[in-house]
Amino acid sequence: MSTLKADIVICGAGIAGLWLFNYLKRKGFNALLLENDAIGCGQTIASQGIIHSGLKYVFTGQVNELAKSISAMPALWRKALKGEGPVDLSAANVTATSQHFLFRSGFKGSVTGFGADLMAKAGSIGNNARRIKKSEWPASLTEVGFSGTVLSMDELVLDMQSVLHALAAPYQESIRKADMLKDIDFSLDHSGNIERVTIKNQTIIAKRYVFTAASANKILADRLGHGTGLETQVRPLLMGMMQNAPCELFAHCMEVSPKPVVTITTHRAIDGKLIWYLGGSVAERSKDSDPRDVFAAAQKAFRKYMPSVDLTKVSWSTLPIDRVEGKSKVAGHLPNSPTIHIWRNAIYGWPTKLSFSPILTNQIAESLSNAGVKPSGQETDWSFLPKCSFTQTPWDLTIWKHAT
Numbered sequence: 261m262s263t264l265k266a267d268i269v270i271c272g273a274g275i276a277g278l279w280l281f282n283y284l285k286r287k288g289f290n291a292l293l294l295e296n297d298a299i300g301c302g303q304t305i306a307s308q309g310i311i312h313s314g315l316k317y318v319f320t321g322q323v324n325e326l327a328k329s330i331s332a333m334p335a336l337w338r339k340a341l342k343g344e345g346p347v348d349l350s351a352a353n354v355t356a357t358s359q360h361f362l363f364r365s366g367f368k369g370s371v372t373g374f375g376a377d378l379m380a381k382a383g384s385i386g387n388n389a390r391r392i393k394k395s396e397w398p399a400s401l402t403e404v405g406f407s408g409t410v411l412s413m414d415e416l417v418l419d420m421q422s423v424l425h426a427l428a429a430p431y432q433e434s435i436r437k438a439d440m441l442k443d444i445d446f447s448l449d450h451s452g453n454i455e456r457v458t459i460k461n462q463t464i465i466a467k468r469y470v471f472t473a474a475s476a477n478k479i480l481a482d483r484l485g486h487g488t489g490l491e492t493q494v495r496p497l498l499m500g501m502m503q504n505a506p507c508e509l510f511a512h513c514m515e516v517s518p519k520p521v522v523t524i525t526t527h528r529a530i531d532g533k534l535i536w537y538l539g540g541s542v543a544e545r546s547k548d549s550d551p552r553d554v555f556a557a558a559q560k561a562f563r564k565y566m567p568s569v570d571l572t573k574v575s576w577s578t579l580p581i582d583r584v585e586g587k588s589k590v591a592g593h594l595p596n597s598p599t600i601h602i603w604r605n606a607i608y609g610w611p612t613k614l615s616f617s618p619i620l621t622n623q624i625a626e627s628l629s630n631a632g633v634k635p636s637g638q639e640t641d642w643s644f645l646p647k648c649s650f651t652q653t654p655w656d657l658t659i660w661k662h663a664t
Contacts, residue, residue: 266466271440272473274304278427279617285431288635296439298651300424306581308525309418333615351426356417356510364408389413400507405568436645453604474584486603491587499579500538500554522561535655547580555663575660
């Protein structure tokens with residue numbers, strides 16, 4: 261049995277692990293990223309790719325810490341997309357540079373609900389939102405028959421597959437496949453430090469071990485005796501997908517809840533068909549719910565907001581997914597920031613939202629710096645482990661059906 265050395269071993273190649281991995285490799289760290297399935301699978305590829313600005317939370321007066329935290333994120337991502345930040349996303353594709361909040365005619369807040377006071381609240385968290393005249397509407401809003409008030413805001417939507425490739429491809433030789441719950445043997449000292457890990461009869465010794473594997477984090481922390489003081493929460497989703505969508509649309513259909521009735525992002529399947537990916541309230545339900553409930557909720561929203569959409573030509577599917585994050589102080593709410601849990605030389609992290617991935621990396625980097633962990637500038641040959649492929653999008657894997 262031989263012994264290999266790394267500066268950092270990361271378990272979990274979702275957006276959190278990939279952002280950290282890209283950051284560390286660019287800094288000269290000898291980092292190994294392990295993934296038990298495919299790069300970006302699970303919560304990352306299930307996201308809608310929205311870099312939230314926190315604006316939706318001000319629509320019901322919630323100018324809270326979460327909204328303020330999220331509002332700082334788009335600038336960090338835009339810097340990365342230009343290749344100017346500590347992480348390089350210049351190879352990633354932006355599918356939309358702005359989105360729209362839709363308030364239908366007759367809704368009590370459609371005009372007065374976001375007057376000067378609302379705009380002031382939006383400005384208080386650094387957002388630029390503006391009401392746009394009908395003459396400025398994108399053609400898609402007229403095509404679907406929307407009638408009401410439209411706010412435009414600078415929220416990016418990213419093609420997540422291209423984000424995964426931008427982060428992983430430059431260093432893919434250091435991304436390898438291994439199941440941390442089954443394939444990896446962790447050896448601990450009496451105080452709980454991870455002394456070494458053994459994979460396929462190879463021993464790896466690292467300065468720090470970082471876990472960014474969503475639900476598996478808590479399982480492993482408890483197994484290794486690192487779980488004291490660590491609490492997580494699981495919020496289920498049953499995301500909707502609609503094939504043969506009529507046009508490109510990036511919109512939040514709003515009423516009085518901070519959660520949109522439905523959030524629509526548009527994607528292109530591998531066969532060229534247009535897909536609407538549906539989040540918001542229509543997706544807020546147990547993973548084992550009847551998919552027809554999602555279809556029915558989406559159809560109801562479309563009848564209200566987009567009456568011209570011809571639903572006879574579309575087919576449907578759903579994606580069950582769990583969002584796993586640190587436990588919020590307020591039941592059912594998102595934490596205000598990423599969650600980081602440190603136990604000796606192990607670090608467990610959850611970004612909370614896609615947008616927060618840069619902040620989680622900054623927190624982990626600060627922990628490494630405080631511990632005196634520096635890049636070695638070395639490279640280790642990890643070819644004894646199988647390569648890790650990229651995940652596919654949900655709409656390219658699903659079985660489509662017609663709603664009945």
